[in-house]
Amino acid sequence: MEQLVTALRAIGEPTRLRILSLLSRGELTVSELVNVLGQSQPRVSRHIKLLASAGIIERLPEGTWVFYRLADHGRGQRIAQSIIALLDDADRVLARDLERLDAVKHARTNAANAYFAEVAKDWAHIRSLHLSEGSVETALREAAGNRHFKAMLDIGTGTGRMLEVFGAQTDQALGIDLSHEMLNLARLNIEKAGLPNCSVRHSDLYNLPFEDNKFDLVCVHQVLHYLDEPATALGEAVRVMAPGGLITIVDFAPHQLEFLREQHAHRRLGFTDTEMEIWMDQVGLSNITHLALRPDIQDAGANHLTVKIWTAERASTPAQREVSA
Ligand SMILES: C[S@@+](CC[C@H](N)C(=O)[O-])C[C@H]1O[C@@H](n2cnc3c(N)ncnc32)[C@H](O)[C@@H]1O
Structure with a gap:
């Protein structure tokens, strides 16, 4: 009381x-x-x-x-x-607050978009500054196993790297992104890689233009730390996942590199396992795994960060469970 x-x-x-x-x-x-x-x-x-x-x-x-x-x-x-x-959302004061909140978020999204437009052409280099791409991609392939996927969605595809990584083991792969500059480069990259089953389109990850239960592989690679609402983004990703589908999330473990906020549009300085597991649990994901890829000792002074890979599955339907039993 x-x-x-x-x-x-x-x-x-x-x-x-x-x-x-x-x-x-x-x-x-x-x-x-x-x-x-x-x-x-x-x-x-x-x-x-x-x-x-x-x-x-x-x-x-x-x-x-x-x-x-x-x-x-x-x-x-x-x-x-x-x-x-x-x-009451119609209350004048509350409604005005929400309008101002939208304006604040808009300004931040515009700043992040301007950043991505600016760095698109150097993105492959910038991405490799903080992580060893080879080891992340090997670990990701291992996490997905030898599975063949029918439909893959790469959320925040950037220059399309995840499409290149998983394109060969997927019937149809689609990348979405808000940045036209990134998407232009992704188109060139998937063409160069000879992956006619891969394509990209312009879309907002908070409002994916797809029906529910569509994709059996969803990747979110180095995207969540830029977002205002990572948990909401995860919920939207899970909505479009097919029952029994796999999600792989790659992001940073908690760190202290403030300059990433000031110079590289990061909002969150990494995520803890607990935080990610709570979010995953809340949106109905299970079989959660996590893996930490630590920087080499000799690189420790060079702003290298620990990269985390979280995977989880969306519960399969009773019919799917019968088939696999
Ligand atoms: C750091 S890049 C990662 C790109 C790619 N996944 C990779 O690892 O190379 C983050 C990407 O998320 C995209 N992004 C940020 N907010 C987004 C949103 N609301 N909807 C769709 N894409 C978004 C950015 O345009 C950018 O291309």
Whole structure:
């Protein structure tokens, strides 16, 4: 009872309700909240502190940034969700906040797109600065095994490298990306590699233009750390996965290289296994595996990062289980 009263007191204030409404759209930093709410940083920080100490929101420090998000378990989550359900999206203040949030996200997406347009031609080189591509690709092929796939989707395909890696063991492979510059290079690369079964198209990974249950292999290679809402992106990826299908996610383990944010449009400095496993579990993935590819010792000073490969499967249908039994 005391906990509940503390939580309700923490929420029972207009700015704090606005913060809940904003965080219901995904995790945000204090400066993004300051931007949207139009209040000073100390004021916003005080509101956030109250919500965090009542267990309604969670604080996730990462390098010099701190992300805030709604509690994703326990009583705090139930209270937050119940209150959010009562908020009226047509309320003028909340609606204006959401418009400003869209503008903040838009500005960031535009900056990231400009970055990808700028680096497209040097992408193969930039990608190899932080990881040994050969070992990642060998590990990925091993994770997928000798399976032959009917339909592959490479989300955030960039210059199409994953299509080249898996194209030969797939009937039809498709890469999607928001950057036209990247897609132009991907088209050249798959042509050069002689892969007529591969193609690319312009599309947003948050809103994939495909029906449910379509792809039996989905790859998300070095994409999630650029995104505002990696968990939402994962949910959309799983929507288009066929039951029994495989997803491979390649990204960085947690690190401290802040310059990647400033100079290379990264938003998240890597992901923990726990975070990834919670997200995967929430969207119905199972048989989760993870593998860490650590940089060579002699490279340790050269900004090389540990690369993680997570794989998981979407539960198969009863009919599929009967066939494989
Ligand atoms: C770091 S690159 C990785 C490219 C490729 N997967 C690789 O590893 O070489 C990230 C890619 O994600 C794309 N991207 C970022 N946000 C996206 C979105 N909302 N929808 C589709 N693609 C997106 C970028 O345009 C960029 O090409």
